[in-house]
Amino acid sequence: MLEYIGKRIWQTLIVLFLVSIIVFVMVNVNGDPVQSLLPPDAEPWAVEELRTSLGLDKPLYVQYFMFVKNALQGDMGISYYQQTPALNLVLDRLPKTVELALAAILISIIIAIPAGAYAAVKPESPFSKFIMFGSLAGISLPTFLSGILLILIFAVTFSWLPSSGRGDAAQFLGMKSSLFTLDGWKHIIMPAATLGLYMVAMLIRLVRAGMMEVLKQDYISFAKAKGMPGRIIYIRHALKNTMIPVITVIGLQLGRLIGFSMITETIFAWPGMGKLILDSINRLDRPVIMSYILVVAVIFAFINLTVDLLYYFFDPRIELN
Template structure:
């Protein structure tokens, strides 16, 4: 287990260094950073002074090292556009995106797994067939279209839910949450549903396919032959085996949720990191883009490492050292 952790961490560090290198290249070589910082009518001396201050004349490897060292401390420099530290900008926007993604992820699990189980156990029922068709629509419609449709129905026609923004938020330390006010929760419903729709259908279809596969397995047949109750067979024996691949896919897709959040945040004008990133792209605000890149990669790496650890908890076969298993496993 210890070796496993060390190996995983080592891989994670390598990935992060590679990502940091790309971010650094963007920062350093996407246009001249000096031009982006000084005003248009700056003198040659002023430019030279900035160049000195930013150590832009040092060898590339040293600049990279400095970039990594700063990034590790959360220092990504100043935003070109707002002239504020990038880390402060990100910290301000993080809660909005985190809450949106969290709710969407929970929704997709809480709805997706039971629906998947239901359609697997009653594959020929009317409800299952209907859900299958609906999920096909959900998986094939672009999310911005469903987002706009949701706004049209629930905000414009029915007027039940707000069509943009986070509503009222309450600050707890540096974290601003929308969970504690009615308007905050109402504002969350449409965007999180739009964001989770793809996940939800994916998880439902995955659970369904896996569950049907597992139900054909020999150990399920043997469990039936032992006269176990259907409930035990379905929810104890089959479900646990079903969830192994679901955990992997969910982990990978959680990263996808953060990436897709850009679209959702744009459609609902949600003040999150995605919206910040779009802004940064519009104004070629390279430090913000670089920081966003590093940040999202970090989240991806953390999620995937946790998924691997979770695997170890679920599947006893991975806990054992394969070379020490008895019998003819090799």
Template structure:
């Protein structure tokens, strides 16, 4: 296990370094923030002074070297717009995005697993066919359209749920959370559902495929021949063996939910990292953009490692030390 962890950490360092270079060069090429940040009425001397203050007068390789050196010390740069550390800005918005991603992921598991299990155990029933048809809709409908329809139906026409914002929050350990207030939960329902629709469909199809494949295995037939109850066969012999692909995809999708919650946060005015990155792109706030992308890379690496380690818990046959 220790050798595996060491190898994965070395790989992670290489990936982070490569991505930092790609991200930095890519962000540098998307435009000139001076044109947006500095008033058009400013004279040339003021412009040059501002450019020097922002460090934009240095060659690209030198800017990258300064960024990398500071990043190793935990400093991912200072926002051009807010004049605050980019990491601080992102960390202030991260709890909002994390709780939205957690709500969407848990919702996908709680809804998708039972539906997929039912569809796999009774593939020819009317209910199973309806579930699979619904999963196709979950894959096909665009997120922005679903979000707008949710607002129009449940907020505008029915008035059941608030349309935008995060709602009331409580501070726990210095961090604001809306999980623990009824108003916060009401504000979270629609954006979490909007994020979860694709993942519900994915979990349904993965679970159904896993059940259909596992039901044909010899050990399941043997368990039935021994006279075990259908409940025990399903939840002891079948369910545990279909969890590995579900855990893998769900773990990776959790990272995707965090990274690509931009559309949902913009539609529902959810004050998370996605909303921050959109605002930063609009004003070419390079330090915030680079810091956000680097944090997303680190999240994906961490989630991949956690998923790999979870394998050994779900199935001891999986050898982490394998070639």
């Protein structure tokens, strides 16, 4: 077990090293931040001075080693634009994005697993056909459209839910989150639904397909021959076997939701990382962009590790070595 975790952490470090190189090179070939920080008619000496103070006059590999050395100490540089440590800017926003992603996942799981299982157990019923049609629509609708539609219906027409921003946060078990207040949920439900819509649709299809496959297995017939009623067969015998691929996808999607929440956060003015990265890209604020990408890479790596460990819990057949 420990050896397995150690091996996975080692693999993760290699991935992060590669990511750091790619990020560094990509950010450096993409535009000149000095030009966006100074007015177009700035004096040549002012340009030179800023270049030196940002360390941009040194060769690229020197810049990279400085970057890695500082990064290992948690110093990703100062935001060119806000003049505060870049990593802090990202980490300040991180919990808000994670909160949004978790709410999105929670909503998708609550909807998709029962819906997918139902559609697998009763594939011919009209309700199943409705579920499958809905999931097709969910996969096809782009985020910006579904978000705006939700605002139009629930905020503009009925005025039930606020259209933007984050609600009151409360402290619970040492964590401060808006998920612990009613106002927080009122604010988060629409952005979370928008962000999770694709995932609901995809999970429904995944659960349905997986469950239909499981229901054909001999052990399901055997459970029927044992006289087990439907609820035990579907929930205890079939669903647990269906969950293995589903967990992988949920895990990978959690990373995706955290990493690609920009559109949703922009539509709902959600003060998370996604909005920060969009603004920073516009301003060519390199330290913030790099901090963001590295934070997201770390999150992805960590989630993958967690998923692998969860397999072990759900599938006793998996050997850890």
